[in-house]
Amino acid sequence: MEIEKENQIISNLLAEQILERYISSNKGKIALATSFSIEDQVLTDLVLKIDPNIKIFTLDTGRLYSETHQLIDRTNEHFDIKVDIYYPNNFALEKFVKEKGSNSFYESLENRKQCCDIRKIEPLKRALKGIDIWIAGLRKEQSLTRTNLKIIDKDLLNENLKLYPLLNWTEDEVWEYIKKNNIPYNPLYNKGFSSIGCAPCTRAVTVAGDIRSGRWWWENPETKECGLHLPKGVSNG
Ligand code: SF4
Structure with missing residues (x-):
């Protein structure tokens, strides 16, 4: 796939159309990685409308909030699915x-x-075995490290492709979709959280306009990626 050309082709498509383009031609080889963020909840709704059997997985780090665990169950119930859960090597x-x-x-x-x-x-890496394209809910306005992302790009770490159908969505658009479709979401958003990860490394937003300021708040903004979505040229170390 020619990445630049492909991004030009899909740049004006709706998220639904982008997903349809790749899901229909990659059955069994495409998966959604969810952290149960509002973006991932939107994507869960969208991908299931295209393929009710698509692989949806999450990483349970062992340090998640109890609210996130409750949301996993609520999400499974709401969509009548069973999200695949991957745990760390003990x-x-x-x-x-x-x-x-x-x-x-x-x-x-x-x-x-x-x-x-x-x-x-x-x-x-275990979750992505046999997967050619993984879908994630990153948006450009979330952080400094995400402004140059493309909707589809090579994932150098995992040697496949990453797809960000909501890359150009605003936070308001995400919330509008959640509310309109009555999709369950993490109650921590109602307490000032805008990006929810592991409990010891996440807190409510502290810098107005910086959605990920509540993640790893003791570090510089440039280092605030866990390695799952490292921009090109940035190493995980
Ligand atoms: S450093 Fe924090 S965010 Fe990263 S895995 Fe450990 S607990 Fe989770």
Whole structure:
């Protein structure tokens, strides 16, 4: 696939049309990665309307909020699905925690990246086995690290393609879709959270206009990716 040309072709398509284009021609080889954000809830609704059997998976890092676990069950019930849940490798995690402690991610960027590697990156690799295209809910306005993303691009880390159908959506558009379609969402949004990840690494938004300011708030904005969606040229370390 010629990435530049493909992005030109799909640049004016609606999210539904973008998804239809890739889902229909990649059955069994395309999957939605959900973290149960409002964006991922919109995508869950959209992809299931195209293919009720599409693979939808999530990474349970073991440090998620209880509200997120409750939302997993509510989502399964709402859409009558069973989301695939991937957990960290227990041997790697036990070794890491034994050596560095439970909350070592606050101490250094290296520790934080190591924790994200064990709890997210390695399980993601397992989840993506046999998958050519993975869909995710990133939007440009979410952070500094996301402004140059393309709707479809090569995922250098996992050697497949990543698809961001909501890349140009605004937060208002996402909420409008959620409300209009009565889709369940994480109640933490009602408490000032705009981006919800692991409990010890997420808090309510602190900087007006910076949606991801509540994630890894003790780090520089340029480092605020866990490695799942690293922009080109940025290493996970
Ligand atoms: S977000 Fe925090 S707790 Fe979650 S995997 Fe990364 S460093 Fe670990």
